Amino acid sequence: MSVIEKINSDLKTAMKSGDKVAVDVLRLLKSEIGYSRIEKGDELDDKELTTLLASLLKKWSGAIVQFKNGGREDLVRQETAKLNILKRYLPEQLTDKELSDIIKKTIGEIGATSKADFGKVMKSVMGQVRGRADGKKIKEMVSSLLSDK
Numbered sequence: 001m002s003v004i005e006k007i008n009s010d011l012k013t014a015m016k017s018g019d020k021v022a023v024d025v026l027r028l029l030k031s032e033i034g035y036s037r038i039e040k041g042d043e044l045d046d047k048e049l050t051t052l053l054a055s056l057l058k059k060w061s062g063a064i065v066q067f068k069n070g071g072r073e074d075l076v077r078q079e080t081a082k083l084n085i086l087k088r089y090l091p092e093q094l095t096d097k098e099l100s101d102i103i104k105k106t107i108g109e110i111g112a113t114s115k116a117d118f119g120k121v122m123k124s125v126m127g128q129v130r131g132r133a134d135g136k137k138i139k140e141m142v143s144s145l146l147s148d149k
């Protein structure tokens with residue numbers, strides 16, 4: 001079952017069970033997918049869909065931080081619930097160790113020896129782990145590992 005089919009199926013289930021939060025999130029996901037599909041002019045493949053969902057995850061995570069800073073615990077709980085629903089449709093996130101291993105392997109394959117190779121390493125790593133790790137975390141790890149060389 002594709003991610004889009006799973007979202008549609010879960011939406012029907014949420015509507016039948018009266019889960020308002022899930023219905024709202026799933027409708028929003030369908031809407032975002034639809035906009036992206038129109039923008040592209042074709043169906044989204046799994047990689048593009050994962051990129052879209054990861055982008056939403058980052059956006060919503062940022063909103064949670066802002067609500068925490070503003071002392072709005074009610075909105076933090078609400079957005080966290082939405083975030084947990086979104087995470088169901090993303091691939092499992094990599095641990096720091098798994099991500100570090102991928103980066104080290106990529107550095108070795110490329111033969112990166114300094115910060116000048118940062119862009120090459122980032123491009124390769126992002127292609128391998130798209131949607132399974134936060135770009136900011138990847139950037140920090142690559143930068144750290146290249147500065148150790």
